[in-house]
């Protein structure tokens with residue numbers, strides 16, 4: 001039987017500094033959801049585990065090194081199954097340790113935000129859910 005993916009699997013990172021702020025990435029204007037702020041990350045390739053994909057994406061996108069063992073699952077969000085042919089499912093991980101200085105290597109911008117500031121940012125719909133779930137989890 002042919003192995004046909006039914007969803008687009010995306011991984012995203014909630015990087016937390018020591019002061020209760022999170023790193024968000026503003027997508028380059030020419031991309032899907034251009035100009036909106038999201039958790040950095042990207043699509044899982046067919047040969048990768050989600051964690052390996054996140055380590056790769058974060059290195060490419062932010063130029064920092066994170067380790068698989070420092071990633072903690074923090075929730076997920078998914079598009080409606082009728083949204084498109086392969087609806088997006090995003091897996092969110094938290095991390096508090098990294099090496100290097102995060103920079104927007106593929107365009108756009110990166111910055112650190114408090115939970116209240118993240119709530120005010122213009123975000124893709126799935127990130128609204130991811131951010132709300134993450135902040136709820138931290139408050140529990």
Ligand SMILES: Nc1nc2c([nH]c(=O)n2[C@@H]2O[C@H](COP(=O)(O)OP(=O)(O)OP(=O)(O)O)[C@@H](O)[C@H]2O)c(=O)[nH]1
Pocket residue numbers: 010011012031032033038039040041042043044088090124125126127
């Ligand atoms: N990385 C990331 N993508 C997100 C988030 N929320 C969200 O809806 N998406 C969507 O998920 C998809 C991920 O694609 P991407 O463009 O970041 O990934 P990529 O670099 O592997 O793809 P590309 O090389 O095709 O551009 C995009 O359609 C993006 O708009 C998020 O928090 N982080």
